[in-house]
Amino acid sequence: MMTIDYVSCKAGNRHILHSISATLGAAQVHVLLGPNGAGKSTLLRVLSGEVLPGEGLVLFNKQNIHSRPAAKLALERAVLTQQYAVNLPFTVREVVMMGRYPHFSRQPSARDQELVTETMQALQLGHLAMRHFHTLSGGEQQRVQLARVLVQLRHVDQPHLQGKYLLLDEPTASMDLLHQQLCLGYVQQLAAKGLTVIIVLHDLNLAAQFANNILLLAKGRIWASGRPGEVLQASTIAAVYGMQVSVLLHPDYGFPIILPMQQGLPVEE
Amino acid sequence: MMRVLLIAGLVLSVLLACGMGAMHIPLLRVVAILLYKLHLHLPISFTESEANVLWQIRLPRVCMGVMVGGSLAMAGAAIQGLFRNPLADPGLVGISAGAALFAVLCIVVFSGVSYYWMNVATFLGAVLSALLVFRLSRSGGSTHMATLLLAGLGINALCNALTGLITYMANNDQLRSVTFWTMGSLGGATWATVAALLPFVVVPVLLLPRLAKWLNAFALGEAAAAHLGIPVKRLKAGVMLLATLLVGACVAVSGIIGFVGLIVPHILRSASGSDHRALLPNSFLLGASLLTLSDVLSRTLIAPAELPLGIVTAILGTPLFIGMLMKQKRQLNTWAS
Numbered sequence: 001m002m003t004i005d006y007v008s009c010k011a012g013n014r015h016i017l018h019s020i021s022a023t024l025g026a027a028q029v030h031v032l033l034g035p036n037g038a039g040k041s042t043l044l045r046v047l048s049g050e051v052l053p054g055e056g057l058v059l060f061n062k063q064n065i066h067s068r069p070a071a072k073l074a075l076e077r078a079v080l081t082q083q084y085a086v087n088l089p090f091t092v093r094e095v096v097m098m099g100r101y102p103h104f105s106r107q108p109s110a111r112d113q114e115l116v117t118e119t120m121q122a123l124q125l126g127h128l129a130m131r132h133f134h135t136l137s138g139g140e141q142q143r144v145q146l147a148r149v150l151v152q153l154r155h156v157d158q159p160h161l162q163g164k165y166l167l168l169d170e171p172t173a174s175m176d177l178l179h180q181q182l183c184l185g186y187v188q189q190l191a192a193k194g195l196t197v198i199i200v201l202h203d204l205n206l207a208a209q210f211a212n213n214i215l216l217l218a219k220g221r222i223w224a225s226g227r228p229g230e231v232l233q234a235s236t237i238a239a240v241y242g243m244q245v246s247v248l249l250h251p252d253y254g255f256p257i258i259l260p261m262q263q264g265l266p267v268e269e
Numbered sequence: 270m271m272r273v274l275l276i277a278g279l280v281l282s283v284l285l286a287c288g289m290g291a292m293h294i295p296l297l298r299v300v301a302i303l304l305y306k307l308h309l310h311l312p313i314s315f316t317e318s319e320a321n322v323l324w325q326i327r328l329p330r331v332c333m334g335v336m337v338g339g340s341l342a343m344a345g346a347a348i349q350g351l352f353r354n355p356l357a358d359p360g361l362v363g364i365s366a367g368a369a370l371f372a373v374l375c376i377v378v379f380s381g382v383s384y385y386w387m388n389v390a391t392f393l394g395a396v397l398s399a400l401l402v403f404r405l406s407r408s409g410g411s412t413h414m415a416t417l418l419l420a421g422l423g424i425n426a427l428c429n430a431l432t433g434l435i436t437y438m439a440n441n442d443q444l445r446s447v448t449f450w451t452m453g454s455l456g457g458a459t460w461a462t463v464a465a466l467l468p469f470v471v472v473p474v475l476l477l478p479r480l481a482k483w484l485n486a487f488a489l490g491e492a493a494a495a496h497l498g499i500p501v502k503r504l505k506a507g508v509m510l511l512a513t514l515l516v517g518a519c520v521a522v523s524g525i526i527g528f529v530g531l532i533v534p535h536i537l538r539s540a541s542g543s544d545h546r547a548l549l550p551n552s553f554l555l556g557a558s559l560l561t562l563s564d565v566l567s568r569t570l571i572a573p574a575e576l577p578l579g580i581v582t583a584i585l586g587t588p589l590f591i592g593m594l595m596k597q598k599r600q601l602n603t604w605a606s
Contacts, residue, residue: 050492074498081492087353088488088543098486102498106482106546152497 001026002047002165002196007056009042009220016042017053018220024213026162029188029197031207033231034217035241040200041082043217044167047198048079060196061163074102078149080168084141086133092144093129096120099152115154119147122186124179138174146171146183153195162194169200184210204258208232216240232256271541275554279335282558286331286565287323291572294319330458334564335557336470337455337519338529342556344512345530346537346548347477350484351508352417355538358531359516362421365527366428367398368520369450373432376446377439388465388521395517398424399509453526453579455564462522469518473511474553480507481545488543526579528586529556535593 002024009017017039024030032040045051047058049065058065065073078099086095093116100112108116120126123143128136133144146168153164166187172180184199188210191197201207207214207228214231216224218240224231234247237258244261287299294302294315301313302320341359349357359365371394375387382390402424406417436447449456483504486494495501519526533556537548560578563585567576 048496050495070495070500071498074496077496079493079496081490084489084493085353086488088350088355089538090485090488090543094485094542094544095489098489098497101482101486 001061002198003057003059004047005057005059007043007046007053007058009039009046009051010054015220017046020056020220020222022215022222022225024196024198026196027191027194028212029191029199029210030213030215031211032198032200032215032217033202033204033207034223038217039220040217041169044079044169044198044200047165048077048167049073050079060165071102074152076153076164078152078164078166080145080149080166080171082169082173084145089132089134091129092125092131092133092136093120095133095144096125096147096151099148099150102152103156109156111156115151116147119151119154123147123150123183139176139179142171142174143179143183146187150187150190153190160194161190164194165196165198166190167198170202171199172206173202180206204232204237208256208258209253228255232258271547271551272554275551275558279554279558279561282561283331283335286334286561287327289565290322290327290568292319292322294323299323329460329463330455330564331561332463333455333458333466333522334561336463336466337523337526338560338563339553339557340470340474340515340519341526341529341560342533342552343474343477343549344515345556346534346545346552347480347484347508347512348530349534350487350545350548351505351512353488353490355535356531357417358527359512360525360527360530361425362417363398363402363424363428364395364513364516365520365525366425366432367401368392368395368517369525370394370398370428370432370435372450372521372524373435373447376450377435377443380443384462385465388518391521392469392514392517395513395520396510398428399513403505403509448577450520450524451579452577453524453582454567454575454577455523456575457522466518466522469514473515477508477511478546478549480504480511481549484508484545485543524577524579526560526582528582528590529560532586532589532593533559536589 004020004022004024007017007020008015020043032043034040042051046053047065049068052066060077065077096116096119097108097112100108100116104112120129123146125143125147128140128144133141136144149166149168153161153166155161168187172183175183184206187197187199211228214225214228215222216231216236223240224236232247234245237243237245246259246261248257248259249255250257284296284299288294288296297313298315298319301311302315302323304311305320306324344359348359348362349355352362368391372387372391375382375390402417402420405420405423432451436444439447483494483499486497486499487501487504491501494504516530534548534552537551537555541547541551560582563581564578567578567581570576
């Protein structure tokens with residue numbers, strides 16, 4: 001379980017995050033939503049331990065993540081950021097194996113190799129294993145990096161993922177429809193094994209489909225939070241995004257579906 | 270497999286280099302003389318003068334070639350890993366120019382300093398210019414490639430200008446010594462030089478491969494490497510220090526020898542991949558072989574005179590370098606279409 005306690009961040013005099021507090025349960029998918037500049041990526045960088053907040057605390061399983069040694073933290077949290085430019089010719093398998101680096105000192109064990117193979121197959125990367133990473137398309141590169149951060153969190157001998165958390169910043173932005181569903185579906189399965197998952201998304205419909213819990217950010221504050229059905233209401237979206245939408249319900253699964261109205265024109269203030 | 274081939278290649282290059290020169294010593298006799306020094310007597314006869322030439326003149330020079338070539342190549346591979354760019358080179362980022370400036374300063378302005386102190390001063394020059402370039406190219410905790418190359422260019426230009434100024438003030442004798450630095454040569458090799466160079470080479474060559482796994486992860490970017498629990502600042506400082514140690518010490522004894530640090534890792538990456546755990550030691554082996562052979566060319570092409578070694582490596586290296594660029598360009602075009 002993760003507790004975010006009155007976290008604030010400043011850049012110069014401007015508040016990027018303003019007294020953010022939330023409790024994020026284990027074995028759940030939490031999605032951070034909000035317009036550009038709302039502070040989603042900054043919040044993610046605070047949660048990853050990369051940025052020390054000006055005020056407040058982030059506790060994971062009652063431990064302050066900013067006082068954890070980097071090598072220990074690497075065994076319990078993995079981070080997928082938005083951009084990876086790899087200029088040296090590493091193969092896809094080598095890149096995924098880098099996720100296991102915190103687990104072995106010199107050479108990977110047979111079990112490390114197995115976990116890499118298994119995760120690559122789950123994300124349909126098997127056929128790309130020997131390709132050079134920098135020759136892949138954007139969506140393929142995202143899948144490779146996702147596989148890398150997922151193998152980082154796997155136990156050597158236990159199937160569960162309790163006591164670990166995963167941060168993803170727009171993991172599916174360049175993926176096609178099938179792979180968006182495949183990847184988020186796989187992440188959802190891992191959450192069911194005890195993993196705490198926090199994802200920044202822009203696509204409200206993906207959020208509605210995969211989130212157990214949504215934090216809607218605007219101007220550095222939490223505007224609304226709760227289950228997708230509670231947060232994703234037409235009035236809330238109009239207030240935060242300045243956009244008129246209709247909210248329908250999926251006929252079979254019941255999660256909300258958000259459709260823009262007014263053909264792309266913003267709301268008059 | 271690759272490793273075995275490279276070791277075999279190095280042994281062969283060393284034996285070849287020991288045999289070739291003004292006095293030709295057949296391969297078997299080279300082996301016999303070397304083993305004789307280890308108190309193993311083979312039934313192959315050789316003359317006293319052959320043994321002296323090999324032991325007093327050629328072998329120290331070959332040893333230095335192995336150390337300098339290996340060091341430059343390994344430092345190149347490590348620096349490319351650190352800057353996450355296959356085109357980074359100790360020369361491009363200003364280390365060599367800074368070292369040469371201090372060396373020339375020793376020759377002309379503080380003439381008469383001992384060989385040992387000159388080594389130290391040259392090394393300091395390398396460290397200072399490297400730090401300056403590194404410092405200039407960082408903002409907000411991350412290194413920017415474009416700024417880095419520009420900073421390297423700037424520091425190179427400044428060092429070269431100052432080196433030029435000092436050279437202008439030099440007398441005839443000093444001018445000859447200055448030429449030695451800027452064109453590179455293994456001509457000064459004695460057992461004493463080899464001994465002076467040895468610690469500067471052995472320590473980084475043993476330590477750098479320990480950073481290899483971290484360097485691999487560094488290819489993902491500084492933030493991603495930090496997320497994998499890697500102490501990024503320590504890695505950067507470590508690689509800069511060790512690579513500068515290697516290059517600074519080499520420039521001190523042999524002057525500026527270009528392209529080895531650029532070409533060797535590049536050849537190995539296209540042959541056997543980027544994994545630094547293999548790349549760093551393999552770079553040492555291939556760099557050592559190539560420089561030993563280049564030195565044979567520099568000694569024999571216009572014998573009894575010598576071609577400066579830096580000129581030989583540049584003439585051999587430039588076409589290779591341009592070839593690699595063309596190949597890369599073609600690849601980029603295929604991906605684009």
